[in-house]
Amino acid sequence: MDVSLIISNILNPPILFFFLGMTAVFVKSDLEIPAPIPKLLSLYLLFAIGFKGGVELIKSGITQDVVLTLLAAILMACFVPFYTFFILKIKLNNYDAAAIAATYGSISAVTFITASAFLTELDITFDGFMVAALALMESPAIIVGLILVNLFGAGKSQDFEWSEVLKEAFLNSSVFLLVGSLIIGVLTGEHGWEVLEPFTQGLFYGVLTFFLLDMGLVAAQRIKDLKKTGVFLVGFAILIPIVNAGLGLVIAKLIGMSVGNALLFSVLCASASYIAVPAAMRMTVPEANPSLYVSTALAVTFPFNIIVGIPLYLAGIKLLWS
Amino acid sequence: MDVSLIISNILNPPILFFFLGMTAVFVKSDLEIPAPIPKLLSLYLLFAIGFKGGVELIKSGITQDVVLTLLAAILMACFVPFYTFFILKIKLNNYDAAAIAATYGSISAVTFITASAFLTELDITFDGFMVAALALMESPAIIVGLILVNLFGAGKSQDFEWSEVLKEAFLNSSVFLLVGSLIIGVLTGEHGWEVLEPFTQGLFYGVLTFFLLDMGLVAAQRIKDLKKTGVFLVGFAILIPIVNAGLGLVIAKLIGMSVGNALLFSVLCASASYIAVPAAMRMTVPEANPSLYVSTALAVTFPFNIIVGIPLYLAGIKLLWS
Amino acid sequence: MDVSLIISNILNPPILFFFLGMTAVFVKSDLEIPAPIPKLLSLYLLFAIGFKGGVELIKSGITQDVVLTLLAAILMACFVPFYTFFILKIKLNNYDAAAIAATYGSISAVTFITASAFLTELDITFDGFMVAALALMESPAIIVGLILVNLFGAGKSQDFEWSEVLKEAFLNSSVFLLVGSLIIGVLTGEHGWEVLEPFTQGLFYGVLTFFLLDMGLVAAQRIKDLKKTGVFLVGFAILIPIVNAGLGLVIAKLIGMSVGNALLFSVLCASASYIAVPAAMRMTVPEANPSLYVSTALAVTFPFNIIVGIPLYLAGIKLLWS
Amino acid sequence: MHPVKKIEIIANSFELGKLLDGLDKSGVHGHAVIRNVAGQGLRGNTEDLDYTMLDNVYIIAFCTPEILNSVIEHIRPLLNKFGGTCYVTDAMEIRSLRCVSSDL
Amino acid sequence: MHPVKKIEIIANSFELGKLLDGLDKSGVHGHAVIRNVAGQGLRGNTEDLDYTMLDNVYIIAFCTPEILNSVIEHIRPLLNKFGGTCYVTDAMEIRSLRCVSSDL
Amino acid sequence: MHPVKKIEIIANSFELGKLLDGLDKSGVHGHAVIRNVAGQGLRGNTEDLDYTMLDNVYIIAFCTPEILNSVIEHIRPLLNKFGGTCYVTDAMEIRSLRCVSSDL
Numbered sequence A, B, C: 001m002d003v004s005l006i007i008s009n010i011l012n013p014p015i016l017f018f019f020l021g022m023t024a025v026f027v028k029s030d031l032e033i034p035a036p037i038p039k040l041l042s043l044y045l046l047f048a049i050g051f052k053g054g055v056e057l058i059k060s061g062i063t064q065d066v067v068l069t070l071l072a073a074i075l076m077a078c079f080v081p082f083y084t085f086f087i088l089k090i091k092l093n094n095y096d097a098a099a100i101a102a103t104y105g106s107i108s109a110v111t112f113i114t115a116s117a118f119l120t121e122l123d124i125t126f127d128g129f130m131v132a133a134l135a136l137m138e139s140p141a142i143i144v145g146l147i148l149v150n151l152f153g154a155g156k157s158q159d160f161e162w163s164e165v166l167k168e169a170f171l172n173s174s175v176f177l178l179v180g181s182l183i184i185g186v187l188t189g190e191h192g193w194e195v196l197e198p199f200t201q202g203l204f205y206g207v208l209t210f211f212l213l214d215m216g217l218v219a220a221q222r223i224k225d226l227k228k229t230g231v232f233l234v235g236f237a238i239l240i241p242i243v244n245a246g247l248g249l250v251i252a253k254l255i256g257m258s259v260g261n262a263l264l265f266s267v268l269c270a271s272a273s274y275i276a277v278p279a280a281m282r283m284t285v286p287e288a289n290p291s292l293y294v295s296t297a298l299a300v301t302f303p304f305n306i307i308v309g310i311p312l313y314l315a316g317i318k319l320l321w322s
Numbered sequence D, E, F: 001m002h003p004v005k006k007i008e009i010i011a012n013s014f015e016l017g018k019l020l021d022g023l024d025k026s027g028v029h030g031h032a033v034i035r036n037v038a039g040q041g042l043r044g045n046t047e048d049l050d051y052t053m054l055d056n057v058y059i060i061a062f063c064t065p066e067i068l069n070s071v072i073e074h075i076r077p078l079l080n081k082f083g084g085t086c087y088v089t090d091a092m093e094i095r096s097l098r099c100v101s102s103d104l
């Protein structure tokens, strides 16, 4: 069953263009999407998903479901970096372990968006407030990571300024635009939706497809770094997402989420950040090696999730929920 | 009455995203829309508004209304820099006074576009030839400004080349693209409209929203400059637009414009240029201080007009017209 | 008859915006579409046309018509650089002759796209597999050009690495994205088409229009180079496309193409490459003068084809086919 | 023409603000900044984080020879902490320092 | 290797055309131009007009020492009128000046 | 502060990979690269191919004086074949070369 889901997932334009991007790198084509176009596409996606989430949130209202989901989101965002840190310490120094743990505690908005497009394809509904969960799960891991560095750091305490760290955690452009668009969606509601619909809805799937072409290029360029990261980390980058998705599923079942919401939640748990957290770690833990945390998240976990993970987790949900 | 209009204006996505952009600067988020994306968005808006104006102009034909409106537009574009120059001379040197006067004599296309979106929201019609008025009001103030500098400049006459100045005034990219798109709209008419409609109409509101996010960022960054400009100029930047809009209203009433056209005309009178005129002034009056003329137009007059001005002027029109 | 077709072609938004771009350069307006926006637009166009071609190819299936057309395409792509080389050698050295011959043997995707928009305007159908012909005709001329240089080069054989040359020929970003999108169109079929349609179809005409504005700017900037290229090459750049289109027509008639396909095929034969081939030639035949091969293709052949050529060739087809 | 020192700094764009502050404090009030510089140094390739837009900046500042030591004092600790390189060259200034509106 | 002078000019992009003309007239036919340079100088921050795309350019031109004076003559008036800075450094040229197609 | 040589190369972006390889082989492991440089040289204007994105790059590399000759040996053939220019200047290095995490 999962295999047929995986294949039907793979035969979608976004995933196929992701492969096309990877292929371009492997065959050494000079295809590239020059800066700042990928930035434009990602701003658009955050804007569109946030706005849509807000519009739907105001329609559903803030129910008990919403509150439970958001609490579960924060819980997982704090727990994941904590437990993975101790796994990572087996092979890595404290700095690298903390940075990677933070990366996996946070989320990847593109993975979330790809999962939501996958659900739309299959006509499975999900709620707008999941976007709020997405926003809430981005930042806590950065804070947890830094606390871990301070607790286990090499004797001397880090001299970074907490104000700068908190700013980077909660006001980085992704979180800011996502939350801002969500709030504007709440404020303008159905009426705002109608006027923006051809832009935020009509183009959404196409922009996602185009953006995944770029992600394929970027992810494939990172693959050569995996030699440096070693087998331990590559294994970590595949197994931990499955474990986290599993934890997510159990929680989702416990608090009674719908199938669509449960998938998005487990995808959030399974995904790792390759933009916001790396930037924060470079600034606050300069001792950690960026190759390690960027490459595992980008070249292993991201492709794994969008190709295999999403349909796999859905298969798991169908099993548990039926 | 104006208050309810202001609030309904504020609760629109474009204005809310403008606030979001400003907020990003105030809380020091790293949100930015990297160059040249804002340029792309503004080229698109000029292209779309010009083309639509042309298509509608050919439908309505060149009536007496059109001619009267365009004459009124040129009149105001020449009169405003002239009278404001003498007000500005009270506190400023001749160079700065002329540059700022030219800025306020010209117009801001984005303010115009925001006003037209506002009218569309309220189902108030307006005519395509207002875009021709927009185009005609951009350049004259540059010429008037330079004449003022030459008349009142510090003894020696300026040695700029008039050919370069006229080129900058009438062939700068905004005016050129706007007029060009308008003419093409006239030439291709209904048929051209149909094929381009998903592009020029469908995306319009979304692109405007996205662009105002960037304008919010840019305007807020300018606010710190206002310390240098002083209370006199900040007051000028709020009061003069109201005065100019009032003058515009009276003229609009006299020549019998419709409510929609009257609003657009008064918005044109009230708005100030922050792209074309500053570029021309930097080139021809290097003695003037760019901070003064850019910051007042961008950080005070622009936000004032799109947030408070547009609904305020409409309230005024409703009073006068009823 | 051709004149009325030419005029109706000229009065379309894409062609008019092409003129607008050229006009901007002639009157020295500062209008420009900053990099990398033109790149974004051209990536989009390749993506959209390739994807649409793939979707349609799978609908029609691979018939004898398809195979014959593709064979004809490869034939012409090899024959044109060969015969033009000997014409060019009359006035030019071997290096320049080979580079220009390769340029005219290859194709211009934008010319093809403009022709397909022209057909859509006129409600003349054409087949998706013509996009495959487009892709197949891009590369062979590069190889033929290099063989000619090696055969007739100045005594010493060129020391370029064939692997690099082949890579540039078959994996350059245009060919790669076009073929990749085509394959993905084949794989996702009708279903993929539906989800991407607002993006790939809705915006297509508008993006083409915008892109031709940029092409007008670029082509006009090249016109000043034509002094250097001389009368011989300018004549070549107009006459050879007509000859090639004629050859294309005859072949199209022989193998029984439809009117729409025949036009696209003759446009492919008539057009010259100004991106992929110049890049390959700069790398492999550094002795040739880039001004010669870029300027003729871009400032003469491209405008000639989209303004006069396309309707002219269609008139020829109507004559031959009736 | 009078002699000046040219200071060139290549560092991560994150540190740009701090470096310019450092220059300003040591009395160098003019500078030029080129962004989006790719590079490779002691800590490896800038590509490590390129996707996150953490590229290098190249700062050029000309100053009078007297204040060079003060500049070094202010800049060196930043480079030590965050990485980056700094070089000094001798140059001659040509621009006349007279007021802007007085044409020659 | 033979000695050359390196000329560096930082000025507003508006003046680029005139500056390159000036270099050309004084006999410097090679140059490299970097655009989008941010900066701060006597007249304050380039950000003053950044929204209007009036950023700085950084021009680099290497020339033989003999023509340096001619360059200064042509460039100085432009800098005085519109602002911008110019510096000269000593350098050595490495490129062999032989014709392109003659491989070493 | 110790003396170093500054190497500046301006060449077509196509050759970037080969030039950096050349630097690396001759022992220069640090460099900075500025892309999108416009220019004019012996072979005319870069605009000749600008539409095809074949613009120039500006490579800056500081190295110890000893390896300069090795650098020249590796770079010169590339410049002769494909065009491009290379200049060398004297400079002083300021950055302390100590390890990154040891704050001053």
Ligand SMILES: Nc1ncnc2c1ncn2[C@@H]1O[C@H](COP(=O)(O)O)[C@@H](O)[C@H]1O
Pocket (backbone or CB within 6 Å): D010, D011, D012, D038, D039, D040, D041, D042, D043, D044, D045, D046, D056, D082, D083, D084, D085, F029, F030, F031, F032, F033, F060, F061, F062, F063
């Ligand atoms: N020897 C060098 N020459 C030129 N640029 C250098 C050199 N060493 C380092 N850099 C630049 O300075 C940046 C930071 O250097 P590092 O802190 O050594 O990693 C690198 O990314 C390079 O762009």
Ligand SMILES: Nc1ncnc2c1ncn2[C@@H]1O[C@H](COP(=O)(O)O)[C@@H](O)[C@H]1O
Pocket (backbone or CB within 6 Å): D029, D030, D031, D032, D033, D060, D061, D062, D063, E010, E011, E012, E038, E039, E040, E041, E042, E043, E044, E045, E046, E056, E082, E083, E084, E085
């Ligand atoms: N001392 C300096 N060092 C480096 N760049 C400078 C210096 N002074 C001025 N500049 C650059 O030259 C531009 C114009 O200078 P100015 O005419 O003094 O405003 C500034 O925006 C800076 O980018």
Ligand SMILES: Nc1ncnc2c1ncn2[C@@H]1O[C@H](COP(=O)(O)O)[C@@H](O)[C@H]1O
Pocket (backbone or CB within 6 Å): E029, E030, E031, E032, E033, E060, E061, E062, E063, F010, F011, F012, F038, F039, F040, F041, F042, F043, F044, F045, F046, F056, F082, F083, F084, F085
């Ligand atoms: N004298 C020079 N000064 C500065 N840059 C130069 C000089 N000569 C050539 N260049 C640059 O080097 C590139 C290649 O030079 P060339 O091989 O001579 O065409 C040119 O496009 C310029 O950007």
Ligand code: NA
Pocket (backbone or CB within 6 Å): A080, A104, A105, A106, A107, A244, A268, A269, A270, A271, A272
């Ligand atoms: Na996670």
Ligand code: NA
Pocket (backbone or CB within 6 Å): B080, B104, B105, B106, B107, B244, B268, B269, B270, B271, B272
């Ligand atoms: Na006005």
Ligand code: NA
Pocket (backbone or CB within 6 Å): C080, C104, C105, C106, C107, C244, C268, C269, C270, C271, C272
């Ligand atoms: Na051809």
